[in-house]
Amino acid sequence: MNVNASFLSRVDVDAAIVDLDGTMVDTLGDFVAALRAMLADLGLPTVDAAAVGRMVGKGSEHLIHAVLHHVGAPDTRYPQAYARYQHHYLGINGRHATVYDGVIAGLQAMRERGWRLACLTNKPTAFARPLLAQKGLAGFFEVVFGGDAFERKKPDPLPLLKTCEALGTTPARTLMVGDSSNDAQAARAAGCPVVLVSYGYNHGQPVRQVDADAVVDSLTELTELADGATLG
Ligand SMILES: O=C(O)COP(=O)(O)O
Ligand SMILES: [Mg+2]
Numbered sequence: 252m253n254v255n256a257s258f259l260s261r262v263d264v265d266a267a268i269v270d271l272d273g274t275m276v277d278t279l280g281d282f283v284a285a286l287r288a289m290l291a292d293l294g295l296p297t298v299d300a301a302a303v304g305r306m307v308g309k310g311s312e313h314l315i316h317a318v319l320h321h322v323g324a325p326d327t328r329y330p331q332a333y334a335r336y337q338h339h340y341l342g343i344n345g346r347h348a349t350v351y352d353g354v355i356a357g358l359q360a361m362r363e364r365g366w367r368l369a370c371l372t373n374k375p376t377a378f379a380r381p382l383l384a385q386k387g388l389a390g391f392f393e394v395v396f397g398g399d400a401f402e403r404k405k406p407d408p409l410p411l412l413k414t415c416e417a418l419g420t421t422p423a424r425t426l427m428v429g430d431s432s433n434d435a436q437a438a439r440a441a442g443c444p445v446v447l448v449s450y451g452y453n454h455g456q457p458v459r460q461v462d463a464d465a466v467v468d469s470l471t472e473l474t475e476l477a478d479g480a481t482l483g
Contacts, residue, residue: 258464259476262444266420267361271372271379273430273451275354276386280347282307285340286318292335296322305455308431310373310398344378345385357470358391369414373398373405405433408441435463446473
């Protein structure tokens with residue numbers, strides 16, 4: 252269950268930057284529904300959920316290019332596909348999505364420890380904010396940044412550095428909590444410690460192969476590690 256589980260009891264943490272899709276909310280159903288409606292509008296073949304799960308994580312633009320390629324459609328369909336996807340996603344946002352077990356209690360425990368909290372996702376801000384509000388998560392976060400908030404997205408370190416700046420914290424004391432190699436690579440490059448959850452989307456790859464400080468099965472497990480609990 253744990254990789255270097257003791258590291259959190261040794262690291263001083265002032266803040267956490269928490270990823271959204273695959274970490275706090277299981278949004279695969281939303282992605283699948285919006286993409287299938289988009290493909291139907293374009294007269295293209297449908298996609299299965301497992302394939303979508305391997306393609307999410309790098310923002311809407313990447314996802315749509317990948318899906319068009321997956322169904323054998325030319326990339327010239329991209330502008331129309333993007334417009335239809337935006338339309339459908341905004342319409343169904345949150346309808347096929349559920350908060351993972353342990354998220355609310357985990358975020359509460361982080362706040363009780365005095366950690367400052369930011370949400371940083373590659374999801375467009377216009378999708379992320381209503382989703383957090385709808386799922387009762389918005390109130391935990393001082394700042395929320397989507398994939399369009401900065402010049403570059405995760406795995407680039409820029410969004411993490413900008414989020415630390417917004418929180419007024421140093422990267423070395425700001426924990427990244429995510430579900431994929433995007434989050435881990437961005438954290439390593441920014442100099443943030445990083446913990447990954449075991450249950451999200453990692454481009455179809457085993458999350459334990461990613462270079463991270465720890466892998467946890469829930470956000471409550473993460474806060475137990477931070478309290479120095481012995482797990483293993
Ligand atoms: O929308 C995506 O591509 C994934 O977003 P995430 O950064 O919250 O995992
Ligand atoms: Mg994610």
